[in-house]
Amino acid sequence: MAGANCQSCGMPLIYDKEGGGTNANGSKNAEYCSHCYQKGAFTEPDLTVGQMETKVKGQLKEMHIPGLVANLLIKDIPKLKRWAKNRDSVR
Numbered sequence: 001m002a003g004a005n006c007q008s009c010g011m012p013l014i015y016d017k018e019g020g021g022t023n024a025n026g027s028k029n030a031e032y033c034s035h036c037y038q039k040g041a042f043t044e045p046d047l048t049v050g051q052m053e054t055k056v057k058g059q060l061k062e063m064h065i066p067g068l069v070a071n072l073l074i075k076d077i078p079k080l081k082r083w084a085k086n087r088d089s090v091r
C-alpha cells in the first residue's frame with residue numbers, strides 16, 4: 001500500500017493515523033482515508049471537487065506540507081476515483 005493516496009482527497013494514506021476509511025461492515029477501506037469515508041459512506045457526500053481542493057489546501061498547510069508538494073496533490077484531485085465518475089456535476 002506504499003504510495004497509495006485517498007481517492008477522494010488525494011492525501012497519502014500513510015498520513016492517515018486511522019490507516020484508511022471503513023466499510024459498512026467495519027473493515028478497512030484501502031481507497032479512501034478516514035476523513036473522507038466512514039462506515040461505507042462519504043463523510044461529506046455533497047462536497048464538490050472545488051470545495052475539496054480548498055479543504056485539502058488548508059489541511060496540507062496545517063500538516064506543514066511544502067507548497068510544491070501540496071500543489072501537486074491538489075492538482076490531481078479532479079482525477080481521483082471519487083470525482084472522475086461524476087465530473088458532469090462539477091460546476
Ligand SMILES: [Zn+2]
Binds near residue numbers: 006007
Ligand atoms: Zn480522503
